[in-house]
Amino acid sequence: MISxxxxxxxxxxxxxxxxxxxxxxxxxxxxxxxxxxxEPGAFPFYIGLLVVAASIGxxxxxxxxxxxxxxxxxxxxxxxxxxxxxLPMLAFVVVGRLLGLYxxxxxxxxxxxxxxxxxxxxxxxxxxxxxxxxxYFVLEVAFQVPLLKGPLEAALGLY
Amino acid sequence: MENFASLLHGFGVALTTYHVMLMxxxxxxxxxxxxxxxxxxxxxxxxLLPLTFTMDPVAAIxxxxxxxxxxxxxxxxxxxxxxxxxxxSSVATTFDGYPMARQGQATQALTLAFLSxxxxxxxxxxxxxxxxTWVAKFALRxxxxxxxxxxFLAFASFIGLGTASPxxxxxxxxxxFAFAAVGMDTVSGGLRLTYGFNExxxxxxxxxxxxxxxxxxxxxxxxxxxxxxxxxxxxxxxxDVFRTIATLPRYWVTLLRSAAIGCWMGITPGxxxxxxxxxxxxxxxxSRRKEGFGRGEPEGVVAPxxxxxxxxxxxxxxxxxxxVPGSATAAVMMGGxxxxxxxxxxxxxxxxxxxxxxxxxxxxxxxxxxxxxxxATIPLFASILRIxxxxxxPVIVVVCFIGAYTVAGRPFDLWLALAFGxxxxxxxxxxxxIAPLVLAMVLGDKAEDAFRQSMIMSRGSLxxxxxxxxxxxxxxxxLALAFGPLLSSALGRLMKPxxxxxxx
Numbered sequence: 001m002i003s004x005x006x007x008x009x010x011x012x013x014x015x016x017x018x019x020x021x022x023x024x025x026x027x028x029x030x031x032x033x034x035x036x037x038x039e040p041g042a043f044p045f046y047i048g049l050l051v052v053a054a055s056i057g058x059x060x061x062x063x064x065x066x067x068x069x070x071x072x073x074x075x076x077x078x079x080x081x082x083x084x085x086x087l088p089m090l091a092f093v094v095v096g097r098l099l100g101l102y103x104x105x106x107x108x109x110x111x112x113x114x115x116x117x118x119x120x121x122x123x124x125x126x127x128x129x130x131x132x133x134x135x136y137f138v139l140e141v142a143f144q145v146p147l148l149k150g151p152l153e154a155a156l157g158l159y
Numbered sequence: 160m161e162n163f164a165s166l167l168h169g170f171g172v173a174l175t176t177y178h179v180m181l182m183x184x185x186x187x188x189x190x191x192x193x194x195x196x197x198x199x200x201x202x203x204x205x206x207l208l209p210l211t212f213t214m215d216p217v218a219a220i221x222x223x224x225x226x227x228x229x230x231x232x233x234x235x236x237x238x239x240x241x242x243x244x245x246x247x248s249s250v251a252t253t254f255d256g257y258p259m260a261r262q263g264q265a266t267q268a269l270t271l272a273f274l275s276x277x278x279x280x281x282x283x284x285x286x287x288x289x290x291x292t293w294v295a296k297f298a299l300r301x302x303x304x305x306x307x308x309x310x311f312l313a314f315a316s317f318i319g320l321g322t323a324s325p326x327x328x329x330x331x332x333x334x335x336f337a338f339a340a341v342g343m344d345t346v347s348g349g350l351r352l353t354y355g356f357n358e359x360x361x362x363x364x365x366x367x368x369x370x371x372x373x374x375x376x377x378x379x380x381x382x383x384x385x386x387x388x389x390x391x392x393x394x395x396x397x398x399d400v401f402r403t404i405a406t407l408p409r410y411w412v413t414l415l416r417s418a419a420i421g422c423w424m425g426i427t428p429g430x431x432x433x434x435x436x437x438x439x440x441x442x443x444x445x446s447r448r449k450e451g452f453g454r455g456e457p458e459g460v461v462a463p464x465x466x467x468x469x470x471x472x473x474x475x476x477x478x479x480x481x482x483v484p485g486s487a488t489a490a491v492m493m494g495g496x497x498x499x500x501x502x503x504x505x506x507x508x509x510x511x512x513x514x515x516x517x518x519x520x521x522x523x524x525x526x527x528x529x530x531x532x533x534x535a536t537i538p539l540f541a542s543i544l545r546i547x548x549x550x551x552x553p554v555i556v557v558v559c560f561i562g563a564y565t566v567a568g569r570p571f572d573l574w575l576a577l578a579f580g581x582x583x584x585x586x587x588x589x590x591x592x593i594a595p596l597v598l599a600m601v602l603g604d605k606a607e608d609a610f611r612q613s614m615i616m617s618r619g620s621l622x623x624x625x626x627x628x629x630x631x632x633x634x635x636x637x638l639a640l641a642f643g644p645l646l647s648s649a650l651g652r653l654m655k656p657x658x659x660x661x662x663x
Binding site: 012015021022026040042048058073074085090093101116119146148 | 375586
């Protein structure tokens, strides 16, 4: 269980970190005045500072008003539901990088339908493959947009 | 009269079988993304955009704007039938639309929503027709400092008019600018902020950000809430439709007021969401039947819908004439224009009048097509939501990632979309506004260029921003918008203790 206060502090720290990253990154390219006006780092530098300042503002606001932020940010039940959605999605991206997006689509749809949708395995697998084939025809044939492919497509000679 | 002649010419451009067919496809796709949770107008347009890179710009923009209209209509449909807003801007429609549907008046609620939405959109388009040339001519006088002041004004109004904490708005906006700065620097041509990663050399596309923030983030939130569709069966009866049309003139005050609010919020970057809430609030306050609101008052459907669509269509005006989009979707479309090699802003009216007026004419036609199609296809789209989410959810996920990949064909973008999804989920839960981030990503380079060119013009002196009346006025309005609410609340706080002590 995470309280709203923790979540506010965590995300504000994260945004402050991103702002700081922009500041540090910008320093490398010069933030002063060059031959052609302001140097490339100037704009990101000040934007980064602005983000850091506003993040600190959020941190202060959250700390001052912490009594009002004791509500629950994420229940155990909600966290479980988000995780059960997020983890297969993460797996989809990983598999997509390795085996191509078509194979990943078929596997992902089949998995979610059978495990979370409680459909029969045969129906799930068939739907997954059907969806991948439909995507193939819409993208590669109709719009001629190539998608990330893997070893299976190579073996089938689909390029 | 000059505008009228141009408009007629525009109808000549837009009225071809091919374009009307594209409108119908666009509207259908739009209703689909509007109905489906997690897919809204901004990321629907983002997903479709890569497929239009090879099309003629006029045909492409017709397809995308029609999708926008369709998405707005689809969003209201789910609000009324399922109590689930398909779009953030149709949240206010659920307040009275769903109660109406529950009382067996689904057809009335839907018809009222579509017709008032169509009316709002029409007012927005008429406004564009009348004002666009004038605004564009005015903007021809702008040079870099004025442009920077206009961008400043746009972002300042987010801080001042937004409902979120000003700090969070600034964080969201600043991050958008920072993401836009990654990759090639448009002035010097050098690379920056890549931190040694080859993947970052070509920058971070705003389309990936939109797909992640709006699409995947929204889906995660939907999953967390444990989605259940308690839909109301809707069968649109023709007789009820006509009977409802006959009652529409009764709401003329609400219609006009809401359209005015919508146009104002659309032209300034307040956006359709703020417009619909404001319009609903005002309608409730000014209505004679206050107690009916929230329990199925038809006026409570008319007000937010009119404002939503008036804002949605008038948001195109500043995008076309100034190059400053008035909503997140308009920002995505403007990004598309730049990808097609068009430069949004006053010069577009001079260089590509066929494109501009073809687009404006297509907005008239597109909205009429949208109203007709949405009335005809509602039962079909409502039944899509009865498909279990275990099927729909993953399909939407797949579409989002495929869309992210097709933007540039880079595998790294898949990770980026996932990361933006997590950020979008967190931002939504913690009330960080997302639209400023998207707007900053699209406008980032232009705003920076304008700033740097101004600096070059003035040899590094900030005084160029109050060197003439125009730029000073723009900047002052921006400052007033950004700090006005802050000052008034601070003043209010200072006044309060005094007032209470006076009573004591």
